[in-house]
Amino acid sequence: MMTKLKERVWKANLGLVKHELVFLTWGNVSGFDRESGHMAIKPSGVSFEELQSRDIVLVDKQGCAFENRLKPSSDTSTHLVLYENLNGIGGIVHTHSPYATIFAQAKMPIPALGTTHADCFSGEVPVTRWLTEDEVREDYEENTGHVIVETLGGHDPFEMCAVLFAGHGPFCWGRTPEEALENAIALEAVARMAWGTLALKPGGASCPGYLLDKHYQRKHGPDAYYGQIKKGDDQ
Amino acid sequence: MMTKLKERVWKANLGLVKHELVFLTWGNVSGFDRESGHMAIKPSGVSFEELQSRDIVLVDKQGCAFENRLKPSSDTSTHLVLYENLNGIGGIVHTHSPYATIFAQAKMPIPALGTTHADCFSGEVPVTRWLTEDEVREDYEENTGHVIVETLGGHDPFEMCAVLFAGHGPFCWGRTPEEALENAIALEAVARMAWGTLALKPGGASCPGYLLDKHYQRKHGPDAYYGQIKKGDDQ
Amino acid sequence: MMTKLKERVWKANLGLVKHELVFLTWGNVSGFDRESGHMAIKPSGVSFEELQSRDIVLVDKQGCAFENRLKPSSDTSTHLVLYENLNGIGGIVHTHSPYATIFAQAKMPIPALGTTHADCFSGEVPVTRWLTEDEVREDYEENTGHVIVETLGGHDPFEMCAVLFAGHGPFCWGRTPEEALENAIALEAVARMAWGTLALKPGGASCPGYLLDKHYQRKHGPDAYYGQIKKGDDQ
Amino acid sequence: MMTKLKERVWKANLGLVKHELVFLTWGNVSGFDRESGHMAIKPSGVSFEELQSRDIVLVDKQGCAFENRLKPSSDTSTHLVLYENLNGIGGIVHTHSPYATIFAQAKMPIPALGTTHADCFSGEVPVTRWLTEDEVREDYEENTGHVIVETLGGHDPFEMCAVLFAGHGPFCWGRTPEEALENAIALEAVARMAWGTLALKPGGASCPGYLLDKHYQRKHGPDAYYGQIKKGDDQ
Numbered sequence: 001m002m003t004k005l006k007e008r009v010w011k012a013n014l015g016l017v018k019h020e021l022v023f024l025t026w027g028n029v030s031g032f033d034r035e036s037g038h039m040a041i042k043p044s045g046v047s048f049e050e051l052q053s054r055d056i057v058l059v060d061k062q063g064c065a066f067e068n069r070l071k072p073s074s075d076t077s078t079h080l081v082l083y084e085n086l087n088g089i090g091g092i093v094h095t096h097s098p099y100a101t102i103f104a105q106a107k108m109p110i111p112a113l114g115t116t117h118a119d120c121f122s123g124e125v126p127v128t129r130w131l132t133e134d135e136v137r138e139d140y141e142e143n144t145g146h147v148i149v150e151t152l153g154g155h156d157p158f159e160m161c162a163v164l165f166a167g168h169g170p171f172c173w174g175r176t177p178e179e180a181l182e183n184a185i186a187l188e189a190v191a192r193m194a195w196g197t198l199a200l201k202p203g204g205a206s207c208p209g210y211l212l213d214k215h216y217q218r219k220h221g222p223d224a225y226y227g228q229i230k231k232g233d234d235q
Numbered sequence: 236m237m238t239k240l241k242e243r244v245w246k247a248n249l250g251l252v253k254h255e256l257v258f259l260t261w262g263n264v265s266g267f268d269r270e271s272g273h274m275a276i277k278p279s280g281v282s283f284e285e286l287q288s289r290d291i292v293l294v295d296k297q298g299c300a301f302e303n304r305l306k307p308s309s310d311t312s313t314h315l316v317l318y319e320n321l322n323g324i325g326g327i328v329h330t331h332s333p334y335a336t337i338f339a340q341a342k343m344p345i346p347a348l349g350t351t352h353a354d355c356f357s358g359e360v361p362v363t364r365w366l367t368e369d370e371v372r373e374d375y376e377e378n379t380g381h382v383i384v385e386t387l388g389g390h391d392p393f394e395m396c397a398v399l400f401a402g403h404g405p406f407c408w409g410r411t412p413e414e415a416l417e418n419a420i421a422l423e424a425v426a427r428m429a430w431g432t433l434a435l436k437p438g439g440a441s442c443p444g445y446l447l448d449k450h451y452q453r454k455h456g457p458d459a460y461y462g463q464i465k466k467g468d469d470q
Numbered sequence: 471m472m473t474k475l476k477e478r479v480w481k482a483n484l485g486l487v488k489h490e491l492v493f494l495t496w497g498n499v500s501g502f503d504r505e506s507g508h509m510a511i512k513p514s515g516v517s518f519e520e521l522q523s524r525d526i527v528l529v530d531k532q533g534c535a536f537e538n539r540l541k542p543s544s545d546t547s548t549h550l551v552l553y554e555n556l557n558g559i560g561g562i563v564h565t566h567s568p569y570a571t572i573f574a575q576a577k578m579p580i581p582a583l584g585t586t587h588a589d590c591f592s593g594e595v596p597v598t599r600w601l602t603e604d605e606v607r608e609d610y611e612e613n614t615g616h617v618i619v620e621t622l623g624g625h626d627p628f629e630m631c632a633v634l635f636a637g638h639g640p641f642c643w644g645r646t647p648e649e650a651l652e653n654a655i656a657l658e659a660v661a662r663m664a665w666g667t668l669a670l671k672p673g674g675a676s677c678p679g680y681l682l683d684k685h686y687q688r689k690h691g692p693d694a695y696y697g698q699i700k701k702g703d704d705q
Numbered sequence: 706m707m708t709k710l711k712e713r714v715w716k717a718n719l720g721l722v723k724h725e726l727v728f729l730t731w732g733n734v735s736g737f738d739r740e741s742g743h744m745a746i747k748p749s750g751v752s753f754e755e756l757q758s759r760d761i762v763l764v765d766k767q768g769c770a771f772e773n774r775l776k777p778s779s780d781t782s783t784h785l786v787l788y789e790n791l792n793g794i795g796g797i798v799h800t801h802s803p804y805a806t807i808f809a810q811a812k813m814p815i816p817a818l819g820t821t822h823a824d825c826f827s828g829e830v831p832v833t834r835w836l837t838e839d840e841v842r843e844d845y846e847e848n849t850g851h852v853i854v855e856t857l858g859g860h861d862p863f864e865m866c867a868v869l870f871a872g873h874g875p876f877c878w879g880r881t882p883e884e885a886l887e888n889a890i891a892l893e894a895v896a897r898m899a900w901g902t903l904a905l906k907p908g909g910a911s912c913p914g915y916l917l918d919k920h921y922q923r924k925h926g927p928d929a930y931y932g933q934i935k936k937g938d939d940q
Contacts, residue, residue, distance in 0.1 A: 023894045045932025074931045096821050101898050105819035106906035114340035115403040116331045133915045167912035168820040189258045193336050201341035207402035210368045214375055226309045227280025349575035350638040351566050424493045428571050436576035442637035445603045449610055461544045462515025584810035585873040586801050659728045663806050671811035677872035680838045684845055696779045697750025
């Protein structure tokens with residue numbers, strides 16, 4: 001069971017490289033097994049080129065590693081806080097992908113400027129406030145998780161599957177590690193096009209809400225008809 | 236006959252990936268057989284990596300799939316409206332390629348800023364109006380096709396082989412799926428350079444019309460002399 | 471002799487693809503044999519993927535093709551005018567490489583903003599005036615060559631080995647097809663960084679002339695000491 | 706011993722190509738053996754494609770090459786001045802990587818706009834003053850080294866492992882050639898995101914100093930806990 005999860009988390013970590021979402025060791029994917037409460041996560045500072053499936057670290061709910069001797073990602077507490085607070089998610093991706101990070105560094109949400117955005121995210125992708133000096137000193141990584149949950153503000157985590165951590169970069173999630181990876185790819189593509197649109201036309205072009213909503217609903221709503229297998233799809 | 240068309244449509248779909256015009260599953264190519272009135276199109280939401288020639292879906296003029304069990308692209312009605320209204324076209328490509336989508340999101344036509352543009356498109360590449368809320372609710376995909384035809388405004392579809400759907404992205408076409416793909420590649424390259432030109436020199440540099448016209452004519456006019464095999468070419 | 475030239479021109483044409491200087495069929499390389507007065511050039515509109523060494527077209531000084539049945543590049547007359555007027559050059563590259571084309575479309579010279587530029591080009595890379603309507607109508611391709619020569623204004627073609635043709639794109643040259651290709655790669659890299667510098671700091675930062683001159687001279691001057699084999703180098 | 710150093714310097718030079726930090730021959734890596742006072746460095750003007758391990762040139766403290774017949778990089782004196790003045794460094798990388806060069810051409814330091822920057826660099830990456838005309842004439846490459854040391858102003862070279870040489874490009878260093886390469890990769894990624902952030906939000910968003918400091922310290926401070934093997938790490 002956990003071997004299978006490690007394998008999937010490993011593959012999703014390699015997906016970060018394949019989709020050009022990471023430089024050097026700057027990023028990580030985790031997967032969560034709700035039954036045992038165990039999380040599989042990338043080891044800290046290990047290069048993606050050398051990463052093996054067996055290097056993925058298993059930790060318990062307190063973040064204590066077991067089974068292998070590698071240290072888990074330094075962002076481990078952030079991931080655990082998100083799994084605890086975001087109901088039903090099973091995978092988390094953190095990257096420094098360039099355009100999403102640019103928005104995080106500008107402390108700006110990614111505005112919903114078109115249907116590509118709406119295909120993936122219901123509304124603008126929010127950015128956190130700055131952490132206070134106390135929050136950084138007390139427990140930086142845990143408080144990173146808390147401010148992401150605070151920023152989400154009770155929204156369904158599947159309607160808004162990403163938050164930008166101000167000054168740092170994006171955290172994305174999904175039902176599985178694979179879905180979280182897909183959302184991270186979508187986020188970067190959407191951020192890149194938002195950046196380019198704002199450069200071409202400051203403020204954007206106010207795409208009507210009913211058009212954005214139509215796109216979100218046809219892919220994720222109760223009567224979604226995009227793709228081959230969807231709930232409510234009996235064609 | 237239809238097996239051959241499916242094969243060609245499949246290859247053109249893979250061309251979207253090769254030429255970096257799509258992320259994830261965001262795009263599709265179709266081909267049309269005017270004799271039978273049947274269209275071959277990418278199945279909805281299937282990843283390009285897993286896509287096989289046999290997965291391409293055949294639909295009739297009403298958009299009903301036959302022969303295999305996959306659902307056709309959610310943009311099927313848009314394609315059918317275009318085949319019905321644009322005389323002589325045999326292939327359609329829809330992508331979210333970054334720069335063309337940036338212009339669509341800014342609701343700006345792509346201006347003809349140089350001869351590369353004029354080699355492919357006769358005049359600026361137009362952008363549609365926003366669809367109304369009623370049009371979105373009634374039949375979104377079909378009305379997408381109608382507003383593209385409306386935007387083309389009676390122009391020869393071979394003189395203007397692309398329209399930007401406002402807020403969404405480009406639709407391109409050609410005599411065949413291969414030609415539609417080529418036009419989609421050209422559109423993205425032209426959009427990218429237009430974006431960069433406008434950033435360097437707001438408003439651009441007013442390339443004379445006779446220079447643009449010369450380029451369009453030497454490639455597509457009655458006395459075209461570019462390339463190896465052209466009508467009116469008896470060298 | 472000419473077989474060898476065709477082979478070299480063919481390889482340099484493939485270099486355009488390798489170094490991402492062309493999309494589709496938009497670009498060409500030629501080589502010139504001063505003894506016979508014959509030029510080897512890419513055939514018109516042939517895809518780089520399918521291009522074979524034997525497809526390279528040999529033409530005489532009047533631009534008449536001999537030896538194979540393919541039509542030479544539509545830019546053939548431009549190349550011939552340059553070989554006739556620029557003393558000692560033996561290779562020419564024309565591309566629509568994105569950033570050099572962006573400057574051509576903005577009808578702006580590429581300013582010498584740093585030492586990378588000065589390593590390759592002595593002063594700003596000039597842009598032509600617009601061709602007049604008469605020049606376009608009378609003999610477009612030949613007049614393209616003439617306006618490039620006019621823009622160079624008697625400069626040594628080895629001190630300024632590129633000119634931007636306004637609204638169209640760059641033409642580069644060198645002693646050989648290989649050197650012309652290298653200059654085209656350098657031009658695109660330099661244009662890209664000039665574009666980014668102007669976006670970051672409008673007007674640039676006035677790099678001192680003596681610094682630029684030092685770089686040009688250490689690579690190309692009579693006492694050049696860059697590289698392994700240089701005239702005036704007796705180490 | 707020196708054969709091993711040549712091998713490592715060769716591999717790090719190839720890393721420049723792999724990580725897209727160089728065009729043509731524009732860049733070089735060196736390694737220094739503090740015991741013998743010998744430096745291994747890329748030969749001048751040799752293409753990376755043809756570069757072999759045995760081509761790496763060994764020079765003494767005066768920059769005189771021995772052991773093989775290739776001329777060392779024209780930047781040899783710059784490297785030697787840095788090894789002499791920056792205590793403990795064992796590898797140097799010089800590139801013309803696009804975004805770091807853009808900042809150098811704009812004569813602007815790279816501001817610390819986010820935690821990715823702070824993960825690698827303690828404070829903004831400084832840019833040198835212009836060299837004077839005398840400095841360029843007297844000994845350009847040696848004075849390049851001196852102005853870099855001057856710009857560093859007594860800072861620990863491991864807290865600020867890069868300086869932009871105004872008008873030219875970045876010099877990076879580390880304990881080893883491999884670490885210098887890693888810092889050059891990080892610098893380019895950080896410069897690219899700083900460029901994009903400033904385009905999106907002129908002036909940036911003033912990321913709090915305590916947040917930047919936290920990131921630098923968790924990776925490089927006495928109690929660093931990032932990665933698998935760090936001093937002060939006894940987990």
